[in-house]
Amino acid sequence: MRECCTKEYDNLSLINVWEICYKTSTSKRLWDIERKYRITGSRCYSLYTYTSNKNPNWITNSLKYFIGNSLTKKFVKHGREMEPLAKLLYKYVNPDCTIFEPGLLVCQDNPWLGYSADGIIFQPGMHTKLLEIKCPYNGKTEGIKYVIQNCKYLVKENDVYTLKTRHVYYGQVQLGMFVNNLASTDFCIYSSYDNGMYIINIQKNEEFIHKMLTKLKHHFFEHMLHTICLSKNKEL
Numbered sequence: 001m002r003e004c005c006t007k008e009y010d011n012l013s014l015i016n017v018w019e020i021c022y023k024t025s026t027s028k029r030l031w032d033i034e035r036k037y038r039i040t041g042s043r044c045y046s047l048y049t050y051t052s053n054k055n056p057n058w059i060t061n062s063l064k065y066f067i068g069n070s071l072t073k074k075f076v077k078h079g080r081e082m083e084p085l086a087k088l089l090y091k092y093v094n095p096d097c098t099i100f101e102p103g104l105l106v107c108q109d110n111p112w113l114g115y116s117a118d119g120i121i122f123q124p125g126m127h128t129k130l131l132e133i134k135c136p137y138n139g140k141t142e143g144i145k146y147v148i149q150n151c152k153y154l155v156k157e158n159d160v161y162t163l164k165t166r167h168v169y170y171g172q173v174q175l176g177m178f179v180n181n182l183a184s185t186d187f188c189i190y191s192s193y194d195n196g197m198y199i200i201n202i203q204k205n206e207e208f209i210h211k212m213l214t215k216l217k218h219h220f221f222e223h224m225l226h227t228i229c230l231s232k233n234k235e236l
Helices: 003-013 017-023 028-036 041-050 058-067 073-093 144-149 168-180 206-232
Strands: 098-100 104-106 113-116 119-122 129-134 154-157 160-163 184-191 196-203
Touching (some): 017 104, 028 113, 041 168, 073 098, 073 129, 073 184, 144 184, 160 168, 160 196, 168 184
Antiparallel strands (some): 119 129, 184 196
16 A cells, blocks of 8 residues: 555554544545545445446546535435424324434444434344434425325335335445444335325345445455545646
């Protein structure tokens, strides 16, 4: 590893993960800083699929990853506004549960990874679970039945909707379960139009996680880490 990369990796690893988790739960500015140069849940799958590119441009891709954000603002704004309502409905359906809302949790053993959970669910007599909430924009004007039927990331099997395994959201929750050391996720789709929710329980997929993280780790240390050095030194 280059000397500059070693120093940059030290910046990522010589930290107190619990302090970061707490402080980023109340500071958006700090959350942006700590998240910027790590591989995180919402961005890991697109990076994972890029590793299969036969003619990759890792400098351009890495810069786009570290700096860019392709999400449309109105969709993000809608999701953030509706998330508290979705959590209230989840608690109504599960009255004995407690939802802990952390900030960015950096992986202790792999500090180049981070995850910001919508919630961690504690429930008496149940295993702790990850909570992931999606509030599709069409849920603003359509009920949950319509929203579910038109979700491109869902597939119907035996009259039950499940999350497609080849999708950004699947990679997201699998990374979340890895970083938080949890065995399952309640993946909740919410419609504000009729205050409706559809919950899919997703199990941890060790094989998928191993395959994804093996590729991500290789490309992070082989390509992405040095791009951080170059960008900070204004050599790009």
